[in-house]
Amino acid sequence: MNRIIKNLALAATVVAAPLAFTAGTAQAEGEKYILVSHAPDSDSWWNTIKNGIALAGDQMGVEVEYRNPPSGDLADMARIIQQAAASKPNGIITTLSDFDVLSGPISDAVAQGINVIIMNSGSPEQAREVGALMYVGQPEYDAGYAAGLRASGDGVGSFLCVNHYISSPSSTERCQGFADGLGVDLGNQMIDSGQDPAEIKNKVLAYLSANPGTDAILTLGPTSADPTLAALDENGLAGDIYFGTFDLGTEIVKGIKAGIINWGIDQQPFLQAYLPVIILANYDRYGVLPGNNINSGPGFVTAEGLTLVEKWAGEYR
Amino acid sequence: MSETAQTAPPTDERVKEMSSFRKSLIRPELGGICGTILVFVFFFLTARDSGMFSPAGVMNWSVVSAQFTIIAVGACLLMIAGEFDLSVGSMIGFAGMSIALLSVSFGWPVWLAITITFVLCMAIGAFNGWLVVKTGLPSFIVTLAFLFILRGLTIFAAIATTRKTIIGGVRDVAEGDWLAPIFGGKIFTGFFQWMGDHGWIETFVRGSKAGQPVVEGIPMLIVWALGLVVFGHIVLTKTRFGNWIFAAGGDAQSARYTGVPVNRVKIIMFMFTAFCACVFATAQVMEFGSAGADRGVLKEFEAIISVVIGGALLTGGYGSVIGAALGALIFGVVQQGLFFAGVESSLFRVFLGVILLLAVILNTYIRRMITGEK
Numbered sequence: 001m002n003r004i005i006k007n008l009a010l011a012a013t014v015v016a017a018p019l020a021f022t023a024g025t026a027q028a029e030g031e032k033y034i035l036v037s038h039a040p041d042s043d044s045w046w047n048t049i050k051n052g053i054a055l056a057g058d059q060m061g062v063e064v065e066y067r068n069p070p071s072g073d074l075a076d077m078a079r080i081i082q083q084a085a086a087s088k089p090n091g092i093i094t095t096l097s098d099f100d101v102l103s104g105p106i107s108d109a110v111a112q113g114i115n116v117i118i119m120n121s122g123s124p125e126q127a128r129e130v131g132a133l134m135y136v137g138q139p140e141y142d143a144g145y146a147a148g149l150r151a152s153g154d155g156v157g158s159f160l161c162v163n164h165y166i167s168s169p170s171s172t173e174r175c176q177g178f179a180d181g182l183g184v185d186l187g188n189q190m191i192d193s194g195q196d197p198a199e200i201k202n203k204v205l206a207y208l209s210a211n212p213g214t215d216a217i218l219t220l221g222p223t224s225a226d227p228t229l230a231a232l233d234e235n236g237l238a239g240d241i242y243f244g245t246f247d248l249g250t251e252i253v254k255g256i257k258a259g260i261i262n263w264g265i266d267q268q269p270f271l272q273a274y275l276p277v278i279i280l281a282n283y284d285r286y287g288v289l290p291g292n293n294i295n296s297g298p299g300f301v302t303a304e305g306l307t308l309v310e311k312w313a314g315e316y317r
Numbered sequence: 318m319s320e321t322a323q324t325a326p327p328t329d330e331r332v333k334e335m336s337s338f339r340k341s342l343i344r345p346e347l348g349g350i351c352g353t354i355l356v357f358v359f360f361f362l363t364a365r366d367s368g369m370f371s372p373a374g375v376m377n378w379s380v381v382s383a384q385f386t387i388i389a390v391g392a393c394l395l396m397i398a399g400e401f402d403l404s405v406g407s408m409i410g411f412a413g414m415s416i417a418l419l420s421v422s423f424g425w426p427v428w429l430a431i432t433i434t435f436v437l438c439m440a441i442g443a444f445n446g447w448l449v450v451k452t453g454l455p456s457f458i459v460t461l462a463f464l465f466i467l468r469g470l471t472i473f474a475a476i477a478t479t480r481k482t483i484i485g486g487v488r489d490v491a492e493g494d495w496l497a498p499i500f501g502g503k504i505f506t507g508f509f510q511w512m513g514d515h516g517w518i519e520t521f522v523r524g525s526k527a528g529q530p531v532v533e534g535i536p537m538l539i540v541w542a543l544g545l546v547v548f549g550h551i552v553l554t555k556t557r558f559g560n561w562i563f564a565a566g567g568d569a570q571s572a573r574y575t576g577v578p579v580n581r582v583k584i585i586m587f588m589f590t591a592f593c594a595c596v597f598a599t600a601q602v603m604e605f606g607s608a609g610a611d612r613g614v615l616k617e618f619e620a621i622i623s624v625v626i627g628g629a630l631l632t633g634g635y636g637s638v639i640g641a642a643l644g645a646l647i648f649g650v651v652q653q654g655l656f657f658a659g660v661e662s663s664l665f666r667v668f669l670g671v672i673l674l675l676a677v678i679l680n681t682y683i684r685r686m687i688t689g690e691k
Contacts, residue, residue: 041663041665041666065659067656070665070666071614071615072611072614073611073612073613073614074483074609074611074612075601075605075609075612078605079377079380079381079653080656082373082376082377083374083377083378083653083656083657084656085373086368086369086371086373086374086377086657087367087368087369087374087656087657088368098483098485098607098609099485100483100485100486100487100488100605100606100607101605101606101607101609104605107524107526108521108526108531110523110524111521111522111523111524111525111526111527112373112519112521112522112531113522113523131524166472166476166482166610167472167482167483167609167610167611168482169481169482169483172480172481172482186480192472192476
């Protein structure tokens, strides 16, 4: 029996030591804000978001937390929002990537007296409907449409959309918007690439060899852009095929600089994370609130004026 | 291992009298009970004032635990019968999508969509079982294949019929349906409203729900979880069929010699696992009003982990439904509790892994110490 007690005690200390440490690190003047995203752990783009809220938390002297469903399951995300509301923060900043699943938990949080700002996914209308203070982000369909118009002006008639997150409606909207901007039917031009770099690369290679007439490639973020760069390097189409991408990252910036990627659409995720914390903190302290939603993007990043982007790519850009 | 399945002359040492104290100690769920107490004490000490034990907080981890429980009961019985089902997660996505497609896109009544989906899922479960039994291949491989097949079919069906991977609007079509509330409804709402009115539980402070209690009632998900645990426990411990399950998993060949229909038992267990996955999916679709092609990813492992924490052996022939339910409770409380305790999100999986490992090791030691096996 002694051994059991010893084992139990050991188990408790092993678990408790690091837990107590992490729980103690993030503290400040009192206000607490929780950012909930829909992204799985593996999506590297969200690192900028984490850095953004951490910086805003430091500057405003508030406690910030980042939470996400580890496997990207939106039903799990709904539970996390309910959990966040139960822990009584001053405000919740969340994405609204599926209105059906998330609107209930979010409006419940609002009704419990917690201020909510919708960031990134969703739309201004949906944000108003759930009772959020405002929406900070880039309307996805419009951004895709703008990109389509631009590509159409550059003479593109067909494309491949590499969708690495096909279960998120906003990803599909980007591809749909791009197709509509070009004035073509989306049809089979969108592929479900999955998240694994090697798989993405090989699927792009396979598509391009099966459809040699493809004019352009659209990727939806670093997760699909980086392997696509490798694929183009391998089949020799780099610099030849028209290549546009959503979002920025270290490899994408290199690609733009080298002339392989024509443009990157920057939705400036930093602002989507940083601004809500600043806004919520000032709202809680002084009752001031900007009068409208904030569009953090789209902005086209091309080979000109890349210095700052290059310096901070993957960290704040 | 499968002593319960034996019939022997009364003088045999296998039926000798045991003290009731020892009898209560060698239950497979003992480790689960210890683990549950440990986990609750731990979170009570670290996350007491974070809202984890407020009504909304309790409801939060209870619902998550209930979800794990539903699939763990199926996985538990199947594992005791000596097989695995890795297609549970994909089955959840498939079932949810099937309900949403049939009811929203095809416009069929919701009760019919749910019924057809249950039949379809159990048929796939039976096919899984039939393949395992007929080919003699490990169920690990056969169901792994179905993990991919079902997930792929789900994504394909959604894209091909609607061009979307998430189909919403189920809540609207389920309005007034007689079967839907059995999965997505809530009970005792009047009681909770009454408690809210008396200020015993918190109420919403603004918006259209102002004045209503934060916890509206007990979701049917929890009722299903409890119901399945009771059903599984009774079948396993009180019926002849339960003995057959132990026998099929303990030593299939000897069980066949004694006249146990091993193949039938295994196929029925595969169907039951599919049934549980379908309950999970239906409750989820009814609660959230939409089905997504990526729902249920990795749930098969979460089910197996719950079962193993609950004291079942991966090799089959030993385990308990109560233990699996406790394992699911531990898993749910740990998963949500880590959020309440404010653990840095990138370390989340590390903690989860460490705690699960500790639980299983503890479990094994306790069992060995008490039963005296080496």
